[in-house]
Amino acid sequence: MRECHQAIAQWVDSLGAQVRIDAAGNFRAVYPAAVSNAPRLLIGSHLDTVPNAGVYDGILGVVLAVALLEELRGCRLPFAIEVVGFSEEEGVRFRAPFIGSRALVGRLDQELLDVRDSRGVSVRRAIEEFGLNPREISQAELQSNALGYLEFHIEQGPVLEKLNRPLAAVEAIAGQSRLSLTFFGRANHAGTTPMRLRYDAIAGAAQWISIVERLAQEVSGLVATVGTIEAKPGATNVIAAEARLTLDIRHSSDEIREHAVEDLLRQAQRITAGRGLSVRESTLMSQPAVAMDSFLVQEIEQAIVKAGCPPHRMLSGAGHDAMIMAEKVPSAMIFLRTPGGISHDPAESVAEDDVEKAIACGMHLLDQLACSPDFYKRTHRA
């Protein structure tokens, strides 16, 4: 990460930006405005990644911010631009995502600093080992001059490719619930127990999984996934006494998502009651949807059109730093088409043409914002 910071620092240094690494390990580089004491637009994404990853997830958004500074060719805007390269968005090391962006919104608190990695090293200690001072975390926070946050990111899904659209404005980041369900039946001999006298936990779970899929297909924008399943005792010739599975369910509307969860739990009760089974559920996560700033979304859409692309708005099914930043400043995202929807994999890619279009879109957006009186009226919501 230190080498990564150095590489980006060299690029932005030559463009006249001033670099610091904040106490949360975020890369921060300020490209000054035409006037002093001007407000500031943040543009960035994350610099960390996952094991066995591709090379675009996160880093492309930081590199695109640098590319925009480059395209300005020394020209100064009425607002400063701060390039941000967040640390620890993925949550690989500490199983806690968004550590870097949480510092900017004032949520890298003592509890989070105490979280430990698999070798017992705390976030606090990791910050110190990197040569930073965890007592200076508050200096990483957004100042009142922040106008907004923009993030370019690969879509990491197949939608734009299927629609043949290079870019999209992200309208919202989906809310998400994660649940664990266990279906309880009765273990019995697979040979001596007639079908009508069975209490088969796997058969009950299978019926419910099909209902989950059907509901998600019927409700526009809903995605629901049973990604894990295991059975006990788990023998070829024994009827399953237990089937444990997880449900991941997401939608831009919290109401629709919560309604779907309730509906599916009711269906699980109905199925198990009808079969003489029982079911127990626990909620692992319930995260509300986060809307992107409607003014910025509109401006992005215009800029996409000016870049020669058809306009498109979409939902982000995955979480992003923009979701955290939106707690404090107007935030928005631009998605780039992801070939095959492949991400978190060495085969992850982007088309050079699409990157060019993203830069063009970004430049149009900066132009639009620079001459929009509405943009400056927007103040830091903190």
Add this chain to the structure above:
Amino acid sequence: MRECHQAIAQWVDSLGAQVRIDAAGNFRAVYPAAVSNAPRLLIGSHLDTVPNAGVYDGILGVVLAVALLEELRGCRLPFAIEVVGFSEEEGVRFRAPFIGSRALVGRLDQELLDVRDSRGVSVRRAIEEFGLNPREISQAELQSNALGYLEFHIEQGPVLEKLNRPLAAVEAIAGQSRLSLTFFGRANHAGTTPMRLRYDAIAGAAQWISIVERLAQEVSGLVATVGTIEAKPGATNVIAAEARLTLDIRHSSDEIREHAVEDLLRQAQRITAGRGLSVRESTLMSQPAVAMDSFLVQEIEQAIVKAGCPPHRMLSGAGHDAMIMAEKVPSAMIFLRTPGGISHDPAESVAEDDVEKAIACGMHLLDQLACSPDFYKRTHRA
């Protein structure tokens, strides 16, 4: 096992039977006929059991054979009775079932003698360590004077309890197929992949599991069980790329069973083709059904009625020594009602009344066979 043999030997010794332990570790005790050189009826079951077992599975069938000798009160029949207590029916130690009964039909061969337990001890070595001589295995084989084999056994299922019948004549031991199926899809992000662009291996498997259950419910006498299932990569927020499961399917008719297997594999192909998935199957076991001897089944049914019980014929879903013995001699089984269908569990039980009825049924059966000219006409099929 040695103590078990000694206990039974004491009982039958006092009844005038002659005891030996054959080279396969089977308990054998011959109660002589009224005349010398008479043919012989074998009655027995197995003496081994499973870990954490009940106390009736197998051993009850041997004890009932002893009880019949006791009930004869010294009276001799036109045929001798050989009480057999088989070794190693369950296959716990060597993962190879029916070792004892295979010796009687001449199938405890060199290959089986070479099978090793988890500590590397072969069947051959285990026989030697028990103090027996594996080179004398052939002396354990059935002689040409064997008229038939009878086995009392707990049902190990819930059917007789549900029907309120204490006893049943087993008509056949079900044939059984065991298969492993893997559904292949494509791993993808649970949040960014819309429902219509998914290749979800778990959803495909779930649809198929419901079809398996429905088919078995529709085809009389068919039982089909998916007892194991697991998914890869198996993460809450990742669409499953693989779902691996097993199918156990049994029926008294090999044709119906084989047809059902073909039908289900065709359905798996249809489901996966429709979803852009693929499926790979492998057959782990395909064991034909074994019919019990129709003459003996009929005689047993009569004896059940004489014992004051309603007649009932049924299929055995589980395998038994009688299935092996039937390769060489007319064989049949009498099932005793099993409370709750519970077996292979310390809660396994039988009602004392049902045991009394089984003894009464056995005595009537011996009477019937003793005066049936048809019985003696039946010869050793070997």
